[in-house]
Amino acid sequence: MKQHYMLFFIIAILFMSRNGNANDCHSELSAFLKPIYSGSSLKWALEATLSAGKMDNLVLDRTFNNQMLLLGLDYSAGAHQLYFEGGAKFWNRSDEDEYNGGNSGSTWSNYSKPEKNNWGLRELFYGNYQANSKIKAGLQSMRLGNSMILDERVLGISLNQKLGAFDIDFKIGTVSTDFSRQGDFCGKRHVNRLFRGGRFNLVSADLWETNFIGALITFDPSYEKPVENANKTSDDSFSDDFSSDDFSSDGFDDFSEFEEPKKRLIKSISLVLFEEFGSGFHDYKYYFGLLAKLSLPALVELETEILYQYIKDEKAFAYRFQLSRDWTWPSGALTNLSLSYLGEESIDDNTKFYSAFSNLLMGEVMQLDVLDLPFWTISVKHDFPIMFKPSIKVFYLEQTETNHLNEWDFQLSAHFFKGFRVYATYSTIVTDLLEGHTDMIRLETKWAF
Numbered sequence: 001m002k003q004h005y006m007l008f009f010i011i012a013i014l015f016m017s018r019n020g021n022a023n024d025c026h027s028e029l030s031a032f033l034k035p036i037y038s039g040s041s042l043k044w045a046l047e048a049t050l051s052a053g054k055m056d057n058l059v060l061d062r063t064f065n066n067q068m069l070l071l072g073l074d075y076s077a078g079a080h081q082l083y084f085e086g087g088a089k090f091w092n093r094s095d096e097d098e099y100n101g102g103n104s105g106s107t108w109s110n111y112s113k114p115e116k117n118n119w120g121l122r123e124l125f126y127g128n129y130q131a132n133s134k135i136k137a138g139l140q141s142m143r144l145g146n147s148m149i150l151d152e153r154v155l156g157i158s159l160n161q162k163l164g165a166f167d168i169d170f171k172i173g174t175v176s177t178d179f180s181r182q183g184d185f186c187g188k189r190h191v192n193r194l195f196r197g198g199r200f201n202l203v204s205a206d207l208w209e210t211n212f213i214g215a216l217i218t219f220d221p222s223y224e225k226p227v228e229n230a231n232k233t234s235d236d237s238f239s240d241d242f243s244s245d246d247f248s249s250d251g252f253d254d255f256s257e258f259e260e261p262k263k264r265l266i267k268s269i270s271l272v273l274f275e276e277f278g279s280g281f282h283d284y285k286y287y288f289g290l291l292a293k294l295s296l297p298a299l300v301e302l303e304t305e306i307l308y309q310y311i312k313d314e315k316a317f318a319y320r321f322q323l324s325r326d327w328t329w330p331s332g333a334l335t336n337l338s339l340s341y342l343g344e345e346s347i348d349d350n351t352k353f354y355s356a357f358s359n360l361l362m363g364e365v366m367q368l369d370v371l372d373l374p375f376w377t378i379s380v381k382h383d384f385p386i387m388f389k390p391s392i393k394v395f396y397l398e399q400t401e402t403n404h405l406n407e408w409d410f411q412l413s414a415h416f417f418k419g420f421r422v423y424a425t426y427s428t429i430v431t432d433l434l435e436g437h438t439d440m441i442r443l444e445t446k447w448a449f
Contacts, residue, residue, distance in 0.1 A: 047447065318370060
């Protein structure tokens, strides 16, 4: 056991001793963890990503590429877990020198050019998991349920506690550009940026300047207190059912003697409490909100959210409506349709809703965030139950005010063997800020093993 701990921490320290950056890289590495030898509690996995593409419009002719290798280590014993993900990245863009214009001055003061070669961290945390509670401490990805207030990589603490029909989620942490989702190590802004300069960065380059504390309290109206069966014998054992965020089924068992459960309109309702604090923010920056998940007719689900921003002379509301529907076909094919609208309403004059850690990142190229509200999106994804498991996704977003931007994304993907995926993406963008349209095509492979 001591050898496992030593190996785990030596590798982690080697990665932390370099740039210490984290990233916005989507990774499936944790699903492929395996023991370093038979019977070992220490597991490992690698994931390699290769990506290359081309982007052009009337004045732009750019090629780009990036490569990344991630190493994952997991040591789990009972309720305890130590987890590490770190890696190396190289990127290049053909018009870098011309486009950056020296990377100095006020134009680039809020976003510096990333180094071409980076070592960095994606995750490094300790976790403790009990039947009705869990805690994670360290560098980790954090969300508050499905709220748009938080989707970030954070150095901090995450607590979750189930109390009957209530689920309490508590988060506290600090965020730096060294490890934020749009940090230098793996964020896409330095590759995708179409305009000179960068978006205003609400995250500090230093620790402890941009921090947050928040809680999400969720009520499940369908909760029923478990009833212990005094007549239960050792032969009447059943395994618990655990739901997955990635898979769902619309199938029904044909047991006519059982009454179908009554479908409830309200699936859940949540209260959001959130504060952003530190020298990088105002004296006070508070957010309050409500979320609700509703089951509508025809198996349609509605998720709605409203958030209130309370800052001196900058009060505003942001809101979100999302309709979704899943179909499971007799062939085993899966289809998902999703339609959403995100907007804002200012209370004080010339006010924007600008939560710092939202990271909506809508669109493959433009990655719209709360500063770009209002906009709406629609997406359709279909998975085919045939060899190589191909899927196709079509996504559209439209910014209804400001720059009147719209973006189409078309993506094909396939699994050629276990852990190996290929993605082909085509995007086209139109905005008032550019003449004509901009096209991007990208080919990406991921191999986790």
